[in-house]
Amino acid sequence: MKKEKILDLVIIGAGPAGLTAGIYSSRAKLDFIILENELVGGQIRETPSIENFPGFDSISGADLADKMQEHAEKAGAVIDEFGNITSVKLTDTEKIIETSDTIYKPKSVIIATGSKSRPLPVPEEKKLRGKGIHYCELCDGAMYDGKDIVVVGGGNSAIDAAIFLTKYAKNLTVVHRSEKLRAEMRSQDELFKHNNVKLLLNTQIKHVEGENSIENIVLENSKTGEKSSLKADAIFVYIGTMPKTELFKDFIDLTELGHIKTNENLETNIKGVFAAGDVREKEIRQLTTAVNDGSIASLMAEKYIRNS
Incomplete structure (x- = not known):
């Protein structure tokens, strides 16, 4: 029988x-x-270098995640890493969070589940995921030392990953569907210092050929419709993210893209339930805005708990 815990708050x-x-x-x-339910730190653990977080000229995402975790635990936070949630019930009058071994009944909930990588939209993605199609350069980049690597995307994540992968790539090609990259110019300048880097704009990957590894990539020019092929050993994909909101869709109001709707106090449509970070609807998603959200959500949750 699962144990039951009544708490002020579940994050x-x-x-x-x-x-x-x-x-x-x-x-x-x-x-x-x-x-x-995964590693503490979220997506920043996969970031090779962070250079826009106040207080650090440069720090790896893994190191920053470790420092944040250490700070939280020293402050008194209890973290259940790999604490898999099996079900939730969120109403104005009752909140129930059930894991594999515990039923939590908090007064308030903060949803900060973040997002996950958007998959490469090709029919072969599931078959070749982990066999040439990858989403983490830190995890898998070393597998392709001296190989031909393709990076898909034009934002900061894509270009920062491409910079990291230049240490392994024989040839590196950045494929982006639009007319120009969206990444910071400083990062773009750093990437194109390398003479083995090529940029293909207005281009999309339509098919990835191969059974147990990538043999060839079929490209399409988004303006002309012209198709071409490219030899590559690996594709690293950075085309955006999807919010992790599947657990909450029956209770929380979501946007068409699946983000949680909140007001400026980060309140959702359910009393006592707040959302923070990349999981919620907002214009800018950065490490600094996630930290800002976390502080606001906690302060507002405390106010709700004290007045309930």
Whole structure:
């Protein structure tokens, strides 16, 4: 029989938003737990170098995640890493979060589940995921030392990944569907210092050929419709993210893209339920905005708990 715990607060997700919420909730002396079904730190663990977070000229995502986790735990946060949530019930009057071994009944909930990589939209993606199609340069880049590598995307994540992968690639090609890259110019300048880097704009991958590894890529020019082929050993994909909101869709109002709708106080349509970080609807998604969300969500949750 599962044990039952009544708490002030459950924070779902231990990325930057969730960990920051944990730090503030500890200082407020709330009785709470952070549930994380994957590694603590979220997507920033996959970032080779972070250069726009105040206080650090440059720091790896893994190191920053470790520092955030250490800070939260020293403040008093309890983190259940790999605490898989099996079901939730969220109403104005009742909140139930069920894991494999515990049923939590908090007064308030902060959803900070973040997002996951958007998959490469080709029919062969599932077959070749992990066999040439990848989403983490830190995890898988070394597998392709001296090989031909393709990076898909034009934002900061794509270009930062491409910079990292230049240390392995014999030839590196950046494929982007639009007319220009969206990444910061400083990153673009750094990438194109390398003479083995090629850029293909207005281009999309339509098919990836191969059975147990990539043999060939079929490209299409988005303006002319002209098709071409490209030899490559690996594709690293950075074409955006999807919010992790599947658990909450029956209770929480979502946008068409699946993000959680909130007001400026990060309140959802359910009383006592807040959302923070990349999972919620907003214009800018950065590490600094996630941390900001975490602090606001915790402060507003505390106010709700004290007045309930």
